[in-house]
Structure formats: C-alpha cells, structure tokens
Amino acid sequence: MERRIPWLWIGVAAALLLVPTSAGRILLDVIGGLTLTLLFLPLLLAGVGLIGWQVLRRRLRTCPNCGFTSLGSEACPACGSAFEVVDASGTAPSATSGTFFWGSPADGEIDARDVTINVDAVDLEASGSADGAIRESETT
Numbered sequence: 001m002e003r004r005i006p007w008l009w010i011g012v013a014a015a016l017l018l019v020p021t022s023a024g025r026i027l028l029d030v031i032g033g034l035t036l037t038l039l040f041l042p043l044l045l046a047g048v049g050l051i052g053w054q055v056l057r058r059r060l061r062t063c064p065n066c067g068f069t070s071l072g073s074e075a076c077p078a079c080g081s082a083f084e085v086v087d088a089s090g091t092a093p094s095a096t097s098g099t100f101f102w103g104s105p106a107d108g109e110i111d112a113r114d115v116t117i118n119v120d121a122v123d124l125e126a127s128g129s130a131d132g133a134i135r136e137s138e139t140t
Helices: 007-018 022-059 129-139
Strands: 060-062 069-071
Touching: 007 022, 022 060
Parallel strands: none
Antiparallel strands: 060 069
C-alpha cells in the first residue's frame, strides 16, 4: 500500500511562506539562519582548526639527537637527552637566523645563508690582463 502525499501540510507550509504574516516571517528567519549556519560552519571549523594547528606546532619540540618530536617535556622521551634551553621569544639563544625554518646546522658546518662570498669579476676577452692576474695569483 502506497503512502499518500500530504498535500494539506504542503499547503499550510506554502501559505505560511507566501502570506506576509508574523508566523511566515519567523519561519523564513529560522530557515535563513539554519542555511547560513550550515554554509559558514565549515569555514568556521577550518579557521579554528588552523589556529589550533599553529598553537600545537609551536609547542612541539624536536630532539637534536634522535629527531623525535614531543610536546612540552624537559627531556626527549625516546632517547632521554635534554632539549635546548628556550628563552621567552620561543627560540634557542644560540640560534642563527635561518635555523627556525630550516633546522639547526650540523656541528662544524657553516650555514651558507649566513656567509657573504666576495667574487671578483675578470674580463676573459681582455688580452693579457686576465692571464697576468691568474699567473700572479698562482705564483703567490
């Protein structure tokens, strides 16, 4: 046995929406509020999730010995070595400018971002001057 279509209730809902009464206005306001909530809820949740991820990422610490990442402990839970002392700004006191984004350099290595390389331009087309400069530098 098939179920009949509730034409009476559809007619009552249409009358409430089409006739400009206070009940129709309230119903439209509720439907509009629910629609806006459903549309903006994913954007709101994405914003809260992004802020939460940034806060969590700032609290993560990576062990310089084994590379294990943990939250807010004084020593590495995996290998037991102590983390570096961190000052109030959130970076290690001996950290260079690039270590925040690229990690700390290995011991004995010089970071290329912190070094200035001076290059002298030599004209190779000039006759004799470049050859003489090269030969003088080789003899000294």
